[in-house]
Amino acid sequence: MSIKLNALLNSPWLFHLSTGSCNNCDIEILDCLTPRFDIERFGMLLVGSIKHADVLLITGSGNRKSMERVKRLYEQIPKPCLVVAVGECALSRGMFIHSYNCPIPIDKVIPVDVYIPGCPPKPEAIIAGVVKLIEKVKAGTAKK
Amino acid sequence: MIYIFYFLFYGFFLTAIIGLLASWIDRKVTARIQYRVGPPLLQPLIDIVKLLGKETLIPAGSSKITFLMAPVIGFASVILVSTLLWINNINPAKSFLGDLIVVLYFLVIPSISIIMGGFASRNPLASLGASREMKLILSYELPFILVILVTVIKSGFTFKLGEILAFQAQNGALVRSWSGVLALIVAIICMQAKLALIPFDIPEAETEISGGVLIEYSGSGLAIYKLTKNMLLFTLPFFLIIIFIGGLRFDGIHLLYSVLKYIGLVALMTVIRNTNPRVRIDQAVKFFWGPMTIIAIIAVVLALLGR
Amino acid sequence: MTREEVLGDLRKKFKDDIIEVLDKSPKRVYIEIKPEAIIQVASYIFKDLKARFNTASGVDTRYHMEILYHFLIEDINLLISLRIKIQKPKLEIDSLATIFEGVNWIEREIHEILGINFKGHPDLRRLLLPDDWPDGVYPLRRDYKEWDKNAIRDRGVKCQKQ
Numbered sequence: 001m002s003i004k005l006n007a008l009l010n011s012p013w014l015f016h017l018s019t020g021s022c023n024n025c026d027i028e029i030l031d032c033l034t035p036r037f038d039i040e041r042f043g044m045l046l047v048g049s050i051k052h053a054d055v056l057l058i059t060g061s062g063n064r065k066s067m068e069r070v071k072r073l074y075e076q077i078p079k080p081c082l083v084v085a086v087g088e089c090a091l092s093r094g095m096f097i098h099s100y101n102c103p104i105p106i107d108k109v110i111p112v113d114v115y116i117p118g119c120p121p122k123p124e125a126i127i128a129g130v131v132k133l134i135e136k137v138k139a140g141t142a143k144k
Numbered sequence: 145m146i147y148i149f150y151f152l153f154y155g156f157f158l159t160a161i162i163g164l165l166a167s168w169i170d171r172k173v174t175a176r177i178q179y180r181v182g183p184p185l186l187q188p189l190i191d192i193v194k195l196l197g198k199e200t201l202i203p204a205g206s207s208k209i210t211f212l213m214a215p216v217i218g219f220a221s222v223i224l225v226s227t228l229l230w231i232n233n234i235n236p237a238k239s240f241l242g243d244l245i246v247v248l249y250f251l252v253i254p255s256i257s258i259i260m261g262g263f264a265s266r267n268p269l270a271s272l273g274a275s276r277e278m279k280l281i282l283s284y285e286l287p288f289i290l291v292i293l294v295t296v297i298k299s300g301f302t303f304k305l306g307e308i309l310a311f312q313a314q315n316g317a318l319v320r321s322w323s324g325v326l327a328l329i330v331a332i333i334c335m336q337a338k339l340a341l342i343p344f345d346i347p348e349a350e351t352e353i354s355g356g357v358l359i360e361y362s363g364s365g366l367a368i369y370k371l372t373k374n375m376l377l378f379t380l381p382f383f384l385i386i387i388f389i390g391g392l393r394f395d396g397i398h399l400l401y402s403v404l405k406y407i408g409l410v411a412l413m414t415v416i417r418n419t420n421p422r423v424r425i426d427q428a429v430k431f432f433w434g435p436m437t438i439i440a441i442i443a444v445v446l447a448l449l450g451r
Numbered sequence: 452m453t454r455e456e457v458l459g460d461l462r463k464k465f466k467d468d469i470i471e472v473l474d475k476s477p478k479r480v481y482i483e484i485k486p487e488a489i490i491q492v493a494s495y496i497f498k499d500l501k502a503r504f505n506t507a508s509g510v511d512t513r514y515h516m517e518i519l520y521h522f523l524i525e526d527i528n529l530l531i532s533l534r535i536k537i538q539k540p541k542l543e544i545d546s547l548a549t550i551f552e553g554v555n556w557i558e559r560e561i562h563e564i565l566g567i568n569f570k571g572h573p574d575l576r577r578l579l580l581p582d583d584w585p586d587g588v589y590p591l592r593r594d595y596k597e598w599d600k601n602a603i604r605d606r607g608v609k610c611q612k613q
Contacts, residue, residue: 007194011187038180040171043187049355051201051362054194064581078198078362092606100590101580103602 008054008080009134011043015053015077019070019106021060024120025087029057032123039127055082055130061089061096062106074110082133085112086126088119155227160371163378164188166410170377173414188374192367200363203266210264215361215368218257222375225250229382232305233391239306247305247383248292254372255281255338258347258357261369265360273356276425277347280337283432284344288334290440291327295387297447298323305386312390319388323446328388330440335380336413337428339373343420344428381409454529457500465492481519483534486544489520492533494550496522502531504553509561511592516542516567520554537567546572564591 018026032039033046047053050073062070074083085106088094093102106112114136116129167188175182202208225247232239255277262274296303298318299311318324337344348356358369385392385405392402423431452460458480462469468488473481484492496502502522510517520533537544546569547554558569559578566589569575577584588598597604
C-alpha cells in the first residue's frame with residue numbers, strides 16, 4: 001500500500017458535523033474522545049477546522065437549511081477523505097422520514113463510506129465502525 | 145561546503161528528529177496524566193507525512209504569495225537558529241560578536257510568520273487569532289530580553305554565545321546563583337508563551353475560534369507549520385540550556401546530564417501545560433508586564449550587584 | 452394569593468369573556484376566552500398577577516384552530532393556559548407582542564407554520580423555515596400536501612413479498 005494511504009489511515013483527524021440532530025449521537029461521539037475509550041492511541045484527534053480534517057463524522061437528519069452547508073463543507077475538506085454517517089437519522093432520516101423539512105437522505109448529497117446504525121450507537125459501536133472502515137480501505141475494496 | 149553540511153545535518157535533520165521525539169514525549173506524558181494510553185512512537189512523523197499527501201486549498205481573495213510563503217519563512221529561520229546554536233555548542237571558539245542578538249532576532253520570526261499567515265487568509269477568525277498573537281509577542285518579549293541581560297551581565301558583559309559557554313565551563317552554570325534562578329524561572333514561563341502552549345495558547349485556541357490562526361491552512365502549508373512548531377520545541381530549550389545551564393556536552397558522564405537537562409525542561413513544560421487553564425489575552429498581558437517584569441528587574445539588579 | 456383566590460378573581464373580573472374553565476389538576480387550569488378579549492386578559496395576568504409567560508402552542512383540529520398561551524405563577528405553582536378558538540377560514544387575532552417582548556418569536560413561528568395572521572405584530576417574517584420555501588404553504592395544517600417533487604420518501608429497500 002502506498003505511503004500516502006498508509007499515513008492517512010494511521011493518523012485520521014476527525015471533524016464532527018451535526019446537521020440538525022437531537023444531540024444524542026453527538027454526546028456519544030464526545031464519549032469516544034474521553035479517556036475511557038481513548039482514541040488517541042489510533043492517532044485520531046478532534047480538529048476545529050474543516051481544512052485540517054480527514055474524516056467527516058455526520059450526525060443528524062439533513063434539514064433543508066443545513067444540506068446546502070453540508071455540500072459546501074464537503075467541497076472544502078481536502079481530498080482524500082472519508083465520510084462516516086453516525087446514527088439512524090444520518091443513515092435514512094430515521095423516524096423523520098415523512099417530515100416536511102427533511103426531503104432527501106444525506107448520502108444522496110455527499111458520498112458516504114461507512115454507516116453506523118444505532119439510536120444512539122454506543123461508543124464501542126462507533127469505534128468498531130471506524131476500525132472496520134480502516135480494514136476495508138486497507139483491503140482495497142472501499143471507494144474513496 | 146562544510147557550512148552546508150552543518151546547515152542540513154545539524155540544523156535540519158537532528159533538530160527535526162529530536163523535536164519530533166520531544167513532541168511525542170509531550171503527548172505521551174499528557175496522555176498518562178489524563179489516565180489513558182497515548183499515541184505510538186512515530187505518531188508526530190506520521191502526522192506530518194500524512195499532511196504532505198493532502199491537497200492544498202487556497203481561499204479565494206487571499207493574497208496567494210503571502211499565504212504560501214509565510215510557513216516557509218518561519219521554517220527557514222528555525223533552521224538558521226538551530227545551526228547557529230549547534231555550531232556554538234560544539235565549538236565555542238567559532239562564535240562571532242553579537243550572535244546572541246542575531247539568535248534573539250531570529251527567534252521572533254516564527255511568531256511573525258504565524259501572524260503573516262493569519263492575516264493573509266481572508267477569514268475573520270484568522271485575523272482575530274493573528275491579532276491576539278501580536279499582543280502576546282508584545283507582552284512576553286520584554287521580560288525575556290531582560291533575563292537574557294542577566295546572563296550577559298554575569299558572564300562579564302559579553303555578547304558572544306561562545307564566551308558565555310566558556311565562562312560557564314570554568315565557573316559553573318549560571319543558574320547557581322540567586323539571580324540565575326529567578327531568571328531561569330521567568331525564561332521558562334516566557335518560553336511557554338513563545339511555543340504557544342497552554343496556558344498561553346491563545347492564538348491557536350482550538351475550541352474557541354475553531355483553529356485560530358491556522359484555520360485556512362491545509363496540506364503542505366500546515367505540515368510546515370507543524371514541523372516548525374516541533375523544531376521550536378527543541379530549539380528553545382536548547383537555547384536556554386546554553387545560556388543558563390552550561391550547554392550540552394557529550395563526553396562521559398556529561399552525556400547523561402545533558403539528556404536529563406533537556407528532558408527535564410520538556411517534562412516541566414508538559415506538566416505546566418496539563419495543570420493550567422487557558423488565560424485570556426488581557427490577563428496574559430497583565431501577567432507578563434506586571435509580576436514577570438518585576439521579577440526580571442530584580443534579577444537584573446541582583447546580577448549587577450554580583451549575586 | 453392561593454389558587455382559589457386567583458381563579459375567583461379572574462372569574463369575577465372577566466365574567467362575560469370567559470366561556471369555560473377546566474380544572475385539570477391542582478397545578479394546571481385551562482381557561483377558554485373569546486378571541487376579542489385576549490389583550491385584556493393576557494395583560495391582566497402578566498402585569499397584575501405577576502405571572503411569567505412560558506410559551507404558546509398552536510393546534511389545528513378538525514373544526515377550528517386553537518392557540519394556547521401558557522402563563523406560570525410560581526409562588527402557588529399554577530400553570531394557566533388561555534385557550535382561544537379561531538374559526539376557519541378567517542384566521543386572525545390580535546398580537547400580544549406590543550405588551551410583552553417574550554411572545555414576539557413564538558408568534559412568528561405560529562404564523563409561518565400554521566398560517567394565523569397576528570394583527571399589530573411589529574415584524575412578522577420567517578423564523579425557522581428556509582428562504583426558498585414557497586409562500587402560502589403551511590406545514591402543520593391538516594390539509595398540507597407534499598409539494599416537493601424531488602423528495603424521497605422510501606428507504607430505498609425493496610421488500611420481497613413471499
